[in-house]
Amino acid sequence: MEEKNRTMIEEGRRVLERLRSRQHEAYFVGGFVRDFVLERPVKDVDIATSAKPEEVMEAFSKTVPTGLQHGTVTVLTGDYSFEVTTFRKETEYEGFRRPAEVEYITDLEEDLKRRDFTMNAMAMDAEGNLIDPFGGQSDMDRGVLRCVGEAAERFGEDALRMLRCIRFAAEYGLDIEEATWLALLRQAPLLRHIAMERVRAELQRMVGGADPARAAALLLASGLWRHAKTPLALPFAAWGHPHAQTVIAHLSSIPAEEDRWAVLLLLIGSQQPEAVRAELRALTFPGEDIARLTRILAVHAQLQRGDAEAAAVRPRPEAQPSAEERAAARFKLAVLAHGKEAARGWLRAAGLLRAAWRRQAGAGAGLPEQDAPPSANPAQPGQAVPHRTYDPYEASGELTMDEEIHTAAGEACLEELFRFMTEEAAVYLENGEPWIHVMPVYGVKDLAVGGSDLMAQSGQKAGPWIGETLNLLLERVALGQLENTKEILMTEAFRPTEMRDE
CATH class of the missing domain: 3.30.460.10 (Beta Polymerase, domain 2)
Structure with missing residues (x-):
């Protein structure tokens, strides 16, 4: 001790x-x-x-x-x-x-x-x-989590206990006693009476706990996520997809809770940073946490879209950049747009996604059984809910039409994420940190010129043109197309637009 x-x-x-x-x-x-x-x-x-x-x-x-x-x-x-x-x-x-x-x-x-x-x-x-x-x-010695007295009464007294049940089972590696589990399923709709900040606190403890994979499996099997006081719109059921389960099984290998959340949110909202922002607000996450997580997702969305501007990628109009040059430009533009810490957060999350999926592909039939996420399907008779694999869609009951639509959309996004991570993400994961390290600037404050310099040179009043000009200079310096000196930047800033690529 x-x-x-x-x-x-x-x-x-x-x-x-x-x-x-x-x-x-x-x-x-x-x-x-x-x-x-x-x-x-x-x-x-x-x-x-x-x-x-x-x-x-x-x-x-x-x-x-x-x-x-x-x-x-x-x-x-x-x-x-x-x-x-x-x-x-x-x-x-x-x-x-x-x-x-x-x-x-x-x-x-x-x-x-x-x-x-x-x-x-x-x-x-x-x-x-x-x-x-x-x-x-005795219950702990047997590895069983059981309510005191009648489980339905305990959950009816305090509906938050249902989330605590899942958290304790995951944290302490316990099987939920069958009567306790069945009462939880019956009382699940009572969760709508619980303040969202209480729900969020329990979810954070699950994700940051000893076994987030088991917590996610139990949460899906319980269907509790459907009964939040503020309806949740993201396709959480997609966490039950085999691709997602493969990743979630290894979530505990990531030390930081924030990085675990980034992985979980990428699995169901990789192309929806604004939807994720709304969901995190509904769950009353602190503003700083929301900003950090949505920036990580925005980095991913920008990389997966592949939307680097041609003028920013090509130093000369006649040049044909290589695939790696395009990737480098795309990644650096994402760093400028969302910050280097968000880019590093994406690298950590994407690293787990790619490693888990490549390991799955290498194993043929999937991960070894002992690495698969544990389940909470109470269909088998006995005293406690066993650790075993399960079908999360079946375990949590029939999906409504809206849930089926959301789940189908979520699975489609997940398949696209899988394709991107296994086929295209390697260049970013291998080179991302070196690319960040060699960038000479990360924001307009790092430029050798500022708005006052531009106004003094032009004689113009302040306006949107200043921000537009500084952002253009920022991109070119970050991509190594201009040196970050006042003389060069001032010359470039007032060069006619049609001459800037010459």
């Missing part, structure tokens, strides 16, 4: 002991106990107690009343903070998300009964003794 975790746990024990010294019960609970039992790193420590919030605040010199309406006080001690919550039971939920009111109680087991899954419904005392009334440790 890391020293930081050990120190935090010892400080937490002191919190338990202080409460017990005042004749209150106090236990570690929730995710801390789960991860402690699994010998995983712990991020924070939650405590449950029979003490009322005011009694907790009396027991410690530094506290913050972070959630008094739910009985939670944050205790600050040493270098750590601990959320301490009074034992409680919840009468009814409102909005399929939060309890309408809570009742303080003195029974630990009754408090644990309200929790979502058995592995999160364990407690531990200061001496390390486990209190596990619902079999959470």
Whole structure:
């Protein structure tokens, strides 16, 4: 165990002991106990107690009343903070998300009964003794994720638990108990009551987690993506296409969450950067994240379209550039349009796509079975949903007419992406970084002249012509057709248009 975790746990024990010294019960609970039992790193420590919030605040010199309406006080001690919550039971939920009111109680087991899954419904005392009334440790030993009590009730109380179910199954490598899975399928429409920022947070944890391939497989099989509060328009079902599954199976090899998102979005929106932007906005992604991801997709769209201007590609009208020269010009223009970081993001994402698909082609029948993305098809009888391959279209139920149209369009784009990555992308992936490195300029601010120079030379007032002229100079300098000196750029800027290629 890391020293930081050990120190935090010892400080937490002191919190338990202080409460017990005042004749209150106090236990570690929730995710801390789960991860402690699994010998995983712990991020924070939650405590449950029979003490009322005011009694907790009396027991410690530094506290913050972070959630008094739910009985939670944050205790600050040493270098750590601990959320301490009074034992409680919840009468009814409102909005399929939060309890309408809570009742303080003195029974630990009754408090644990309200929790979502058995592995999160364990407690531990200061001496390390486990209190596990619902079999959470046994479920984890068997590799099973199971709701506490009736799964339909747990999901009906808080519909976000359905996404948490998928995340936990993927993160901890668990099979979802059959009754829990079937209840999730029945209650899936309740997700429309959950705020989109909550949905987005869970999706980010899935994609950034230990096994995003299993999370994506479970998400598709559940059909939950169809029931978002704000309808989602992108063809997410296309993630179930064999080409997409081949790539997603290797998603965990990418360290950065943002790069994983770039791969997933390329699979379903490679030619639709504006549609992707709208979808990310609907999911309440931060503006900076939206800008970074859509710029990566815009780089791809520009490269796949192959729309480099002939005048920018050819230094002389009589010259016939080679295929590599055209590719270099196209790539550099994409860097100018969307930024070198976006271009590098595309290189990382495209590298995974091409490598996975080339590996698939080399394997003939596809990836080895152990590399295939796991599934969540509950059709086989048994106690838990097994890890096995599946048909995501069948698993998530019948597609509506609109979904069939979107899925067909998504598959067509995916086939075109596959063709581009396996046939044309090699030149960009092999040369992209060197091309970025040798570019003398990346934006108009890098030019040796500016708008004031142009106005002084011409005697004209500011207007759109300045931006147009600077962008033309930028392209030519970036493509190595002009040196970035003031004298040369000023001469080129005021040369008659018909003479610029001579």
